[in-house]
Amino acid sequence: MGAARRRWVVGITGASGSAYGVRLIESLLGSGMDVHLVVTDAGWRVLKEELGWEVTKRQAALAGHFEEALAQNRLTLHPNGDIGASIASGSFRVEGMIIMPCSMGTLASIAHGISDDLMTRAADVMLKEGRKLLIVPRETPLHAIHLENMLTLARLGVRIVPAMPAFYYGPQSMADMVDFMVGKVLDQLPLEHDLYRRWGDEQHGN
Secondary structure: OOOOOOEEEEEEOOOOOHHHHHHHHHHHHHOOOEEEEEEOHHHHHHHHHHHOOOOOOHHHHHHHHHHHHHHOOOEEEEEOOOOOOHHHOOOOOOOEEEEEEEOHHHHHHHHOOOOOOHHHHHHHHHHHHOOEEEEEEOOOOOOHHHHHHHHHHHHOOOEEOOOOOOOOOOOOOHHHHHHHHHHHHHHHOOOOOOOOOOOOOHHHOO
């Protein structure tokens, strides 16, 4: 038997910053990974509001951007209400899960073990199976409950990667800033990429 293909779960919630999630999917697919995607209802709304996606027919909307990956079964969309989906079970082998962007509501549910939809159930599976779970919160300002929930997850080994783009590398566009954040996530997996210029590269001629 050939080696199993490496799979990652990607979650997109209703937090602002849907471009992060879309670029993450592109980058994972480009690295040869398979992606299992779950999007909350609020996440679909933000995809429409921020990126202009026509989400009345969600599979068709996704196909407009990832037609080849869908046809090759390298990208799988799971309805958020499908708690019987493959990614809801620990016996389904994946490398881990990234929720990018992650709303404070989803973060709170995960921190308190509330898994009443596929997004939170899949995250709970990552915790119970000891797999990688990365959360990219996108909210400001943060109040004490937000911070306490993030601390709870950090103590469980969850990687918290706030959506805080840097400026030292001289971004020229919004796309550059999105790539920086996606690159910081890929660093945590870890997966090689060239999405942003690292500190010191210029000094060494790279």
